[in-house]
Amino acid sequence: MTKHLWDAWHAEHERKRADRHGFLAVTSLNFLDETPRRFPDAPGAWSTGPGGVVVDLTEGESLTVDGTEVTGRHSFGVLPERGGVSAGFGDAVIEVARRGGFDIVRPRHPDNPLLTGYRGTPAYEHTEKWEITGRYVAFDEPRQVTVGAAVEGLEHVYESPGRVEFEALGTPLALTVFNGHTPGGFFALFTDETSGVTTYAANRSLAIGAPAADGTVVLDFNRATNLPCAYTEFATCPLPPAENRLPVAVEAGEKTPV
Incomplete structure (x- = not known):
């Protein structure tokens, strides 16, 4: 994705975030x-x-x-x-x-x-460095994954069809993915070494398109977004599964809201 396309995508994401009933x-x-x-x-x-x-x-x-x-x-x-x-x-x-x-x-x-009073969310500059090709690996059977929530004592259960394996900064990594909102697509909840430093501590979300015939997928971390719990105490957002705590600094996508 070019910076021009990312700018348009981010502007639309911000517009939806600031919806009068959002x-x-x-x-x-x-x-x-x-x-x-x-x-x-x-x-x-x-x-x-x-x-x-x-x-x-x-x-x-x-x-x-x-x-x-x-x-x-x-x-x-x-x-x-x-x-x-x-x-x-x-x-x-x-x-x-x-x-x-x-x-x-x-x-x-x-x-x-x-x-x-909302004036927008800061983000890292778009970079092709964080547009990474990975491979989707399906589980033998979909798994029910229980994760915590932004509200203490609350849990969420998601169906995970598999995981996406990839490499970043020379480190082999993987993300457990959940079924997404688009046909065949996924989303992943994750934290990384920027969490609590420059990005929101609890989680970020990454939408991933449907895999190609050979199983390859593109992880565009420039599109890593905050969940509602980054902005309001009245959100029930899910937290990432433990295995999605990436041991690298993903310096891409949205930062901690001001």
């Missing part, structure tokens, strides 16, 4: 249980149980769900892990989701100071 707009993280509770940044009393998430809206309160105004009691049903729905509330969006086996409510307000 994670910079999150004002609280609330874990639900069977006791109905109200939150100062969302309407209604929220609870969850075997039938899923329920909100009880009092007179004068409403939400917009799938384009329809709802009042009174509304059931969001049982949500799948890493799934969720968004309910409108004036200029805000109320995220109702399931993370690490817990149902959560996470309001997103476009006037949140974290969002309105």
Whole structure:
């Protein structure tokens, strides 16, 4: 990738990060249980149980769900892990989701100071040095990998189809990968020797395209990005598996946010 293409990609990534209802707009993280509770940044009393998430809206309160105004009691049903729905509330969006086996409510307000004051994320200068060709090696069977989370006591489980082997700075390395958002693609969570120094200490994420017919893949660490937990305490981001702690300094991609 040329620097021109990287500049365009990074600008688009920053635009999405600063979306008015993106994670910079999150004002609280609330874990639900069977006791109905109200939150100062969302309407209604929220609870969850075997039938899923329920909100009880009092007179004068409403939400917009799938384009329809709802009042009174509304059931969001049982949500799948890493799934969720968004309910409108004036200029805000109320995220109702399931993370690490817990149902959560996470309001997103476009006037949140974290969002309105956001001025961008620093990154290393683009360099072809960190565009590395590796090889995807599939496991005999996909593995369920349990990793920690930015929230203490929370765990995430991801399916890993294999790992990517490569060499950087003369060192043979490998990353356990998870299934990505594009067909056949992957993503890897990792730390390296820059973590906690110039890059965010807990994790960075790298999207990897589908392997070629011979198994080769390109790891473009210029596209290593921060997860939401680098910006807000209200994120439930996964942490890298232990084997993805790279013993080299990956001086590419996004740095620690200011």
